[in-house]
Amino acid sequence: DTEVTQTPKHLVMGMTNKKSLKCEQHMGHRAMYWYKQKAKKPPELMFVYSYEKLSINESVPSRFSPECPNSSLLNLHLHALQPEDSALYLCASSHDPQGNYGYTFGSGTRLTVV
Amino acid sequence: GNSVTQMEGPVTLSEEAFLTINCTYTATGYPSLFWYVQYPGEGLQLLLKATKADDKGSNKGFEATYRKETTSFHLEKGSVQVSDSAVYFCALSDPMDTGRRALTFGSGTRLQVQP
Numbered sequence: 001d002t003e004v005t006q007t008p009k010h011l012v013m014g015m016t017n018k019k020s021l022k023c024e025q026h027m028g029h030r031a032m033y034w035y036k037q038k039a040k041k042p043p044e045l046m047f048v049y050s051y052e053k054l055s056i057n058e059s060v061p062s063r064f065s066p067e068c069p070n071s072s073l074l075n076l077h078l079h080a081l082q083p084e085d086s087a088l089y090l091c092a093s094s095h096d097p098q099g100n101y102g103y104t105f106g107s108g109t110r111l112t113v114v
Numbered sequence: 115g116n117s118v119t120q121m122e123g124p125v126t127l128s129e130e131a132f133l134t135i136n137c138t139y140t141a142t143g144y145p146s147l148f149w150y151v152q153y154p155g156e157g158l159q160l161l162l163k164a165t166k167a168d169d170k171g172s173n174k175g176f177e178a179t180y181r182k183e184t185t186s187f188h189l190e191k192g193s194v195q196v197s198d199s200a201v202y203f204c205a206l207s208d209p210m211d212t213g214r215r216a217l218t219f220g221s222g223t224r225l226q227v228q229p
Contacts, residue, residue: 040222041222042219042220043217045216048216088157090157090158092158099146099216099217100165102146102160102163103207104160105157105158106157107157108157
C-alpha cells in the first residue's frame with residue numbers, strides 16, 4: 001500500500017458545525033502533515049506530527065484541532081469555521097521527519113464553509 | 115530562510131512541443147529537490163526528485179537535474195501531451211531546517227497543452 005487515503009473527498013459545513021477530516025497511511029511513515037491549499041496557490045503547512053507527537057503548529061487558529069491517534073492515522077477536527085476556511089485540505093506523510101525520500105500526498109478533502 | 119522561485123504561468127504549448135519550467139532555490143543547507151504535479155481537482159503527486167548535486171530525477175518522460183552551482187532544478191520534457199496539462203510545483207526539503215521539517219513550495223506553474 002503506497003497511498004495516503006483521505007476522507008471525505010468533499011465536505012460542506014455550516015459555521016456552527018463540528019466535523020472531522022481523516023487521513024490514513026499504511027506505509028510505516030513516521031511523519032504526517034496537514035496542508036491547506038487555496039485556489040491557484042501552493043499548499044500551506046498547518047501541522048506536522050513526528051512519531052505521533054505534534055512537532056509544528058504553523059500558528060493555525062484553534063478552530064482547527066489536529067489529532068494523531070496512532071502512527072497510521074491523522075485527524076483534523078473542525079469547529080466554528082469561517083467561510084474563508086474553505087479550501088482543499090491535504091494530508092501527507094514521509095518516511096522520516098526530514099522528508100529526504102519525498103512526501104506522499106492524499107487526494108485531499110475539498111471543504112466548503114457556508 | 116529557504117525559498118523556491120518558479121517561472122510564472124500559464125505556459126501554453128502545442129502537443130509534442132518541448133517543455134521547460136524554470137525553478138531556482140535558496141537554502142541554508144543541502145536540500146532535497148522535488149517536482150510535484152497536481153491535476154485538476156486532485157491532490158499532489160510526486161513526479162521526480164533529486165537528493166544531491168548533479169543527480170538527475172526522471173519519470174514519465176520528465177527530467178530535472180540538481181544544479182548546485184546555479185541553485186536550479188529546471189523541469190524538462192521533450193514532447194508534451196494534452197494529458198500533461200496540470201499545475202507543476204517545485205519544492206525543497208532542507209534537513210538543516212530543523213525548525214520546520216516540511217516542504218517549501220514554489221508558487222506553481224500551470225501548463226496547458228493544446229491538441
